[in-house]
Amino acid sequence: MSRLHGADLARYLAFVGMVLVNFRLAAEVSGGSDVGSLITDSLEGRAAALFVVLAGVGASLGKPAWHLTLRRAIFLFVVGMLNMLIFDADILHFYALYFVVSMALMRRSDNSLLLGIAGFILAGFVAQLVLDFDRGWNWTTLSYADFWTIEGFLRHSLFNGWHPVFPWAAFLLWGMWLGRLSLGRWTVQTGMVLGGALVAVVAQKASGTLISDPEIGALMSTEPVPAGPLYMLAGGATAAAVLGAVLLITPVLLALPLIRRLCDAMIVAGRQTLTHYVAHILIGMGTLEALGWLHGSLHPMQIFWISIAYCAFAALFSWLWSHKFRRGPLEATMRLITEGKT
Template sequence: MTRTGARLTGIDMARFLAYCGMVLVNFRLAAEVQPAADLPSLITNALEGRAAALFVVLAGVGLALGRPDAVTMVKRAAFLMGAGLLNLLIFEADILHFYALYFLCALPFLRASGPVIWGVIVALLIASVAIHAGLDYDQNWDWDSLEYTGFWTFPGFLMHSFFNGWHPVLPWLAFLLFGLWLGRLDLADRRVQLRMLGLGLLAAGLGAIPGQLVSDPELLPLFDTAMIPPGPTYLVAASGSAAAALGAVLLCAPVLERAGLGAWLTAPGRQALSLYIFHILFGMGLLEALGLLGGSLTTTEILIYSLGFCVLSAIYARVWALAFRHGPLEALMRWSTDRRRPA
């Protein structure tokens, strides 16, 4: 296997890992299953805010490796914005329209040096803290129903997109830029992979410490590692866990390939966009059709359902990949955004 091939294989596997984590979190959210003091809840709690962060970091890695031009980036952003806004009609926690904004905001930094990227990341953290001090994070939210009012107005859209949405640009753009920086490393080098694993675990651990030391409820959001609201310690901890997860998968990729699992793990990773919509339309749709929403499932039952759906996703993606090079939505995005599309 070539150096480039090894690198891309591990990244695809990591993307599938992020997808599985997202399925576990989103299905529990959709089914309104209340966390409990048991192993299934511990697993899902650990993934909340981490799986999505890994997805965004991997998007940055993909930008570093693919090096798309500005025109292609803008077109892909437009495609994702359209798909995300449509998805919002049925799933309020959509992340695709946020990706569109991340891509647009990252345009000036695609060729920036490492120090500049890190400077922007730090600036995003500072700006995020400052905006939280000046605005009401709870504005427009009904936390009991998890509904956001006023999104389809211009002020509401800006608030949701940049400040208090599920994955706001301030500070989630930092994940994409961190991935952009990671993607410039020699990810096929075992020493780099080990450093990512070790330093990532260290960052994840250090990021969790301040939240254990602060007892003031007004200060806790700034020092907690919870996804909502996304404070600086959450950014540090989630970036660390993302780097550690990617490093671990890259280390394990050759072993998984030799075990014959490579194609089964990379195929769904290469169709993450299609599977994202697939898990909403079919995974959550099946829960609704079976009348399993509203907290009727236990934590164990929703975990088993989620894992089963991940297996089904892998089988579907593998079968699809035998006939087609790209997933259905990936092919549509490439067709509609590639400026060198043949007549």
Template sequence: MRLDGLDIARFLAFVGMVLVNFRIAAEVTGVGDLPSTIIDLLEGRAAALFVVLAGIGLGLSRAGMALVSRRAVFLIVLGMINVTIFEADILHYYGTYFLCVLPLLTAPARALWTAAVAVALIAYAGLIFGNYDAGWDWDALVYADFWTVTGYLRHTFYNGWHPVLPWLSFLMIGMALSRLDLGSPAIRLRIALYGALACIAGLIPAALTADPDLTDLLSTAPIPPTPFYILSATGSACVVIAACLWAGPALMRSRLTRTLSLAGRQSLTLYLAHILIGMGTMDTLGLLNGSLSNAAVLWISLSFCAACLIYAHLWQYVAKRGPLEALMRKLAG
């Protein structure tokens, strides 16, 4: 049985990523107003939700190592092409996450939770004892040696936009959640309650200290990603997933809201579209130069997402799968 709530959650994650990525591409910084605050709250959270959902999907698919490997390679290749356009691409990370969890595809939930915690702690040790700034020009958000072997590995596994350490934890947590009976109201309630507690718990350490030297080590910001960020972002992801699972059946009864699910099933296609079409159009119009306000970024992003819903509604009459989803199925299985 397909859980339409998960597709709805995927689209919501996509909307959040559009808001965040459009602001990054437009070189706009937060200024404390309401639109800025909304986008700030989504930074790192929308992408984390996306990865947790990928883990749930991977777990529910029960795909074997060969199939997962082929799809991982497809995503890495597609992502590396995309990096030449948008450096904060997440697809090549996705593919790498999939390769890393191959030995855990059939692991029980407890093993996955344990592995997720271990990955987060290993990453934290790297943050404390390593040079997290290596390769970065933080002012320009440019990674100097990405296209070298050393730079690529460092960026992918240690200090890139969504490094394996610790972002792999999100995928493992999603896989662990897939081991639950997500159709059960009681399970959904537990996911929501534990998620809310985790979200709040992750915020507490930073709130209890005024020492600026500890700020980065206790932060729930996505860069640098601390265990407190992993905890809090996992919590918010769980709350959204539980809410969508609860609301899914009701939303599917309406033709309008059913489109949310249709769009969520094309998350790969829409992700590339928001870069190639969305950012491409903004670039053509000369809007990627820091001239926009956060309010403008918000409305442009929401308008683009509305256009995506219209597209998804119309595409259902053309094909069962989105263009890139169909291509991946054809090339990788």
């Protein structure tokens, strides 16, 4: 149970990171030198990677049948495409595509998963080398011109969108591989922390050396767009380190009466991240829009604290909701539609 609690807590923290990044993106606030900006900068691309890795961990722990995975993928795809109507950086429809990929490898060996991870990263890197990554993009407005065409959708989804299948599906496969470990053992957790931190640091150092290369320097960044091999390495390693650290510390936190109450709310919220992801766009960004707080009208620290307050409210909502219902609103809806159960 402590293993599951730790994964749920890590999922909530990933959600917090995504809210910080997405609220700043929506508010069109430029980063600064304040603490809030530095924290948000460090989370850009890392929180989303952790989110996807944790989905892979959950897939390994749950071992759903392929047809259930497919039904869930279809549900997420529909919700994600609807979300794309109002939020261009949606990740849910990408999740659906990652889950379709996972169906082919769910019952395969650990080595097959590792080969799949390497294959998706390599394919993405080769595509970035030989194809035009800028095609379809207006980087000034962060808009994609032809997403709602077949060609544009496929290009965006597979190659040059915010979280394209090549290489981002590798994060889900990495999470599936991690989910097969004995995650409840402190030795495994410690290994994830130390190994993940070491690899992330090495990737960052290598990026600093190679980024000046005139041939491939643009792809040697650890920034998420484009998602080059060193970003994938750093993002996956960071996710493993964060998950290991949260798994290590969760039993300690739950043993402290006052801290446990706070952790309980975050853990429950971590089980309802589908609901909260959609809500932070519809309710969170919608409220900011209604109040006229978007389009550069806020200071970086203001949007930082608004984001933190929203995440605290989300945790409180989940804690109150859990007293009456077992699952979050969207989680229950997905279960009803895909499994016919309440």
